[in-house]
Amino acid sequence: MTGRDIVCLSTHYWDERWFRKQEFMSRLARSNRVLFVEPSFSMVRRPEGHLASLANNRFVWPRLEQRHDRLWLLKPPRALPKWTDPRIERLTYRWFGRVVGRAIRTLRFEDVVLWIYRPSFYYGLEAMPHRHLVFDLVDDLPAYGGDEKPHVTRSVRALVQASDLFVVTAATLLDRYGHAARSAVQVPNGYDAGRFAERTLPRPALDGIRRPVLGFVGTVFKFLDFDLLEAVARCHHDKSVVIVGPVETSAQAALDRLLKRPNVHYLGPRPQAEVPSYIGSFDVCLNVFRNGRVADSVIPLKVFEYLAAGRPVVSTRMRALEQEQIAPYISFADGAEGLCAAIDRCLAEVQEDAERRREAVTPYSWDRLFERLDEACGQALV
Secondary structure (H helix, E strand, O other), X not given: OOOOEEEEEOOOOOOOOOOHHHHHHHHHOOOOEEEEEOOOXXXXXOOOHHHOOOOOOOOOOOEEEEEEOOEEEEEOOXXXXXXXXXXXXXXXXXXXXXXXXXXXXXXXXXXXXXXXXOHHHHHHHHHOOOOEEEEEEOOOXXXXXXXXXXXXXXXXXXXXXXXXXXXXXXXXXXXXXXXXXXXXXXXXXXEOOOOOOOXXXXXXXXXXXXXXXXXXXXXXXXXXXXXXXXXXXXHOOXXXXXXXXXXXXXXXXXXXXXXXXXXXXXXXXXXXXXXXXXXXXXXXXXXXXXXXXXXXXXXXXXXXXXXXXXXXXXXXXXXXXXXXXXXXXXXXXXXXXXXXXXXXXXXXXOOOHHHHHHHHHHXXXXXXXXXXXXXXXXXXXX
């Protein structure tokens, strides 16, 4: 796409660790104008600790900032209390829709492509003038929180029907929701090829940490299988389990229990530029999710980064990930015994396997994925 006005309704702040939202919008902003609408949080709660410096949304009034010639950031106001209640959620996003609509008029955006990541914005659609709608579904959002949330399901299905282009990360999401779409394309998550271009990355000092190192990089949240991680740490008591990344409040207690194991080490969040070095210092990389509907449709960015660094990957079974072409380069396993055995096999692998992993993950660079997405937009948004 070229010369379009795009409004992205994101679930991440622009300046936190980059996910597909920032990767795709940064590329679109090279030849289009982009308004990137950041998330919000409740008036009566603090933001997650790792977002404290970024989540400076004001009470009542939004913030509109121009980042460069073709990119603007919009922070909506703080959200209404108890906004997880379906009735309050509708009120909140109708309000946010009006906030976004005013920003569209202020910037004089025309024939807008509305690019939605948060389904709740369905309630504010009428207030946001647009010509086309792209709905990018990155997870099975109705399944978050345990039991399926009917109001989220309704929003997701309504946006699929209203969209000119329905984008999904996983084939499982396409199977579940794609039948109602006018046009649909699967574009999985990926990795920054430039950041992982170096074949010999400097290793960070892991002072006092015994090798071999079984490593995890990414957000520590409640859908990780902490019981399985503890079983791995117990089974491999002669090795170290190292965790790098921010912790969501809902997972803090589970992480604290895991850290009671003497061979488990939490190093906290690290700048994104340093992530490849940490991954490169791991002997085996871990991708451990709890079984369930959420895990069935997750395509974790970390897995592509692990492979881009040439490292062996051991993962719990994840249906969507097992359907990707990189699946043969991942050691999938069931349960603690299977995971521990897979780790032992990976530690015995020869170094030449590293180059095969790097080659296998090449089609998943963000540049390659963006080409696929841009082609789909060119066909659907006319």
